[in-house]
Amino acid sequence: MTPDRAESLVESARALAGGEVTSRALVERALARIEAAQPTLNAFRIVRAEAALAEADAADREWAAGVRRPLLGVPVAVKDDMDVAGEPTAFGCRGDFPPVARDGEAVRRLRAAGAVIVGKTNTCELGQWPFTEGPAFGETRNPWHTGHTPGGSSGGSAAAVAAGLVPAALGSDGAGSVRIPASWTHLIGIKPQRGRISTWPRGESFQGITVNGTLARTVADAALLLDAASGNHDLDPHRPPPLTVADAVGRDPGRLRVALSLRPPFTAVPARLYPEVRARVVELADRIAALGHDVEEADPPYGRIGLTFVPRATAGIAEWAREVPDPALLDPRTREAARLGRLLGGAPLRAARRAEAVLHRRIGAFFASYDVVLAPTTAAPPPAIGALHRLGGAATDRAIIAACPYAWPWNVLGWPGVNVPAGFVGDGLPVGAQLLGPAHSEPLLVSLAAQLESELRWHERWPPPHAADVPSPAV
Numbered sequence: 370m371t372p373d374r375a376e377s378l379v380e381s382a383r384a385l386a387g388g389e390v391t392s393r394a395l396v397e398r399a400l401a402r403i404e405a406a407q408p409t410l411n412a413f414r415i416v417r418a419e420a421a422l423a424e425a426d427a428a429d430r431e432w433a434a435g436v437r438r439p440l441l442g443v444p445v446a447v448k449d450d451m452d453v454a455g456e457p458t459a460f461g462c463r464g465d466f467p468p469v470a471r472d473g474e475a476v477r478r479l480r481a482a483g484a485v486i487v488g489k490t491n492t493c494e495l496g497q498w499p500f501t502e503g504p505a506f507g508e509t510r511n512p513w514h515t516g517h518t519p520g521g522s523s524g525g526s527a528a529a530v531a532a533g534l535v536p537a538a539l540g541s542d543g544a545g546s547v548r549i550p551a552s553w554t555h556l557i558g559i560k561p562q563r564g565r566i567s568t569w570p571r572g573e574s575f576q577g578i579t580v581n582g583t584l585a586r587t588v589a590d591a592a593l594l595l596d597a598a599s600g601n602h603d604l605d606p607h608r609p610p611p612l613t614v615a616d617a618v619g620r621d622p623g624r625l626r627v628a629l630s631l632r633p634p635f636t637a638v639p640a641r642l643y644p645e646v647r648a649r650v651v652e653l654a655d656r657i658a659a660l661g662h663d664v665e666e667a668d669p670p671y672g673r674i675g676l677t678f679v680p681r682a683t684a685g686i687a688e689w690a691r692e693v694p695d696p697a698l699l700d701p702r703t704r705e706a707a708r709l710g711r712l713l714g715g716a717p718l719r720a721a722r723r724a725e726a727v728l729h730r731r732i733g734a735f736f737a738s739y740d741v742v743l744a745p746t747t748a749a750p751p752p753a754i755g756a757l758h759r760l761g762g763a764a765t766d767r768a769i770i771a772a773c774p775y776a777w778p779w780n781v782l783g784w785p786g787v788n789v790p791a792g793f794v795g796d797g798l799p800v801g802a803q804l805l806g807p808a809h810s811e812p813l814l815v816s817l818a819a820q821l822e823s824e825l826r827w828h829e830r831w832p833p834p835h836a837a838d839v840p841s842p843a844v
Contacts, residue, residue, distance in 0.1 A: 374533025392442025441483030474567035490525030520550030543579035545776025552746035552801025563783030564607025575685025617812035633774035640774035683710030
């Protein structure tokens with residue numbers, strides 16, 4: 370096993386089971402990589418070095434005693450909106466956050482599977498934006514080109530996995546926040562069915578639009594982490610039927626009807642698909658067709674779905690903003706969004722929640738004709754560091770909509786989506802495409818993603834070593 374970058378999650382678990390390596394060795398290597406990369410990539414808000422080493426030693430004792438668990442002793446990371454006992458959950462904010470008393474349900478389940486949590490990764494303030502920058506922690510940079518953002522809001526998790534600091538990580542996705550950074554860092558990003566991975570102690574995170582998901586270099590790793598973290602707290606309001614998603618890796622998906630959807634859903638601000646990004650997505654569609662699937666251009670009947678998204682998103686920001694230690698330290702854009710959320714938190718929010726059932730019926734009917742939707746994950750490649758963070762409120766909203774108009778409808782629906790790498794544009798900047806399905810379709814999407822991976826071998830390509838040596842200037 371190579372110490373300079375993480376082996377895959379599957380390989381790490383296999384090596385531990387075969388006695389080829391100890392958990393302590395894996396965790397020590399991960400911590401060394403994190404320490405070396407932190408001045409450049411700044412992927413982590415909290416590194417749990419002492420605690421992680423103690424957990425690794427405990428895992429090695431379990432191995433010696435004959436205990437077997439799916440991820441026993443494997444180092445992983447989680448985003449800093451997830452509760453880890455003994456650590457603060459600052460969610461990208463400034464302020465003196467107290468340590469939490471207990472693990473959130475997703476973290477608890479990872480620990481039950483044996484995983485070692487090496488740290489909590491950076492995220493923008495309250496997960497609002499597709500970049501990972503802020504005064505609380507600085508700038509998290511893209512391993513493929515450190516002058517650019519890895520995306521957001523799960524940008525720290527994406528940067529950590531793309532650079533090989535850890536084999537896989539949890540993120541969260543409320544408007545594409547797993548899929549967007551996965552797209553911009555050449556990763557697999559699974560946004561599962563709402564409730565598949567618990568968001569407890571917030572069962573209705575951001576009024577139900579936010580789910581926890583996985584980021585990894587391979588489909589098998591992303592699916593394995595998904596299965597390990599999946600399950601519900603007794604009080605969760607969303608409890609989908611259990612699935613074992615990893616079983617779909619390598620399974621023939623059959624001949625699928627794939628809708629290539631290139632038109633962005635309706636937004637109040639114009640959004641244009643960059644020609645280079647379009648070309649990469651169309652090339653991916655051609656590869657899907659070459660695998661024997663039927664591909665034709667067709668767009669889901671989104672209608673004015675955006676009207677149902679804004680009340681839920683801003684009400685969620687208002688809920689989080691009430692809990693920070695010092696609201697005066699919040700970004701002015703956050704305070705503005707929270708004010709809007711308070712205004713929309715009554716009748717508009719109730720109407721937005723009621724509209725979900727109508728959208729399920731209308732867009733669900735589209736899947737009588739198609740099995741999967743293939744769409745761009747973003748309209749543009751990753752922006753330069755600072756390009757979005759330095760904007761005012763309205764300008765930020767316009768820039769976000771222009772760059773990332775494709776991901777958020779599936780958060781309103783609560784259905785699964787998987788980002789897969791689509792190639793590179795410009796100066797070696799990664800872009801991705803989404804495989805989107807109806808309710809509970811994770812196995813189908815994972816099966817198709819794995820079939821593509823076996824052909825395109827995207828996981829064999831790593832960021833160039835020079836990209837993570839010194840920070841590039843913002844451009």
